[in-house]
Structure formats: structure tokens, C-alpha cells
Amino acid sequence: MSQESKREHAAYMREWNRKNYTRCRPLWTQKQRNYAKKHPLKTKAHYIVGNAVRDGRLIRPSKCERCGKSCVPHAHHKDYRRPLVVTWLCRACHFEIHGSTLWADTVSRKRPERLYTHNGETHNLKEWARIVGLKCTTLTGRVLAYGWSFQRAISEKTWNRGQ
Ligand SMILES: [Zn+2]
16 A cells, blocks of 8 residues: 555545444444453453553553564563563564454454345345445444344435435
8 A cells, every 4th residue: 555545545534433433333332342241351451451551550662572573562461360461562473473363353253154034045244235235334233233133224225315
């Protein structure tokens, strides 16, 4: 990505976030809650590190402890029961150490995907969104965050005007 397109993309995302914040907030907070419920120790450890860094009890270095790259490193926990024992790692090293497990909830989606059947056709939400002409985020938000029935989620028109 060129610098210019990066800047354009950043501006686009800022605008998108501003427009969609209120609408998407329930989805995000629900996701966070689910995540915190599923990984209580991990979530607590992250809060403790965040507070410790804020209060100056833990100093975040300016480079990765593993590869030495200058960055704003992540706090990596070997043991979530010892939240203040951390290794500071760049994103790439952190990713490498955790492999797919770290981002399993957000990126790699190792879990089997839920499929939905309608009129004899079976697809995942992403495919359904394309088929019925909704944005993927709209459809997943309706079904997963708002708890609409699948039937209603694909039938109701989007409330975005001027598309
Ligand atoms: Zn590194």
C-alpha cells in the first residue's frame, strides 16, 4: 500500500467509524463481552497491564524484545495468572508465538461457520449478504448482535439511504 492510499484509507475508516459508531456499538460491546466471558484470565491480565503502564509501574519499551524492531510492542503473557510478567513483542513476533490461537476470534476463524438455509439454499452469512444485497456487517449484526431471526434479517431492507 502506498503512503497516499494508506492515508486515504485511514481517512475513509475515520469517516466510516464516525458514521457507524452508534449503529455498530451494540455489536462491538457484545463481542467484547463474549470475549471477556470466554477468556476471563486473559482479559483481566490485559486490564492489569493497561493500568500498570498508565501508572508507570510497568514501562513499555520502544522495541520488540525478540527481534529488536522499533515499534509499540504488545505485552505478551506466558502465564495469564502472572499478569505483570510480560514479554514485549512486536505484532509480527506476537502473532508468530501465538500462531492462529491469538487471532482465532477475530481473523482466522478456525471455528466451523454457522450455515443458514432459506428456500432450499444453504450458505454462510457472508454469502447470504452478497445474495440478498446487504452489507456483510449489516447482516451479521442483525443476526449475531441484535438476535433477529435469519428470515427477518435477510428480508428487511437496509436503513442506509442513498446507496
Ligand atoms: Zn519482533
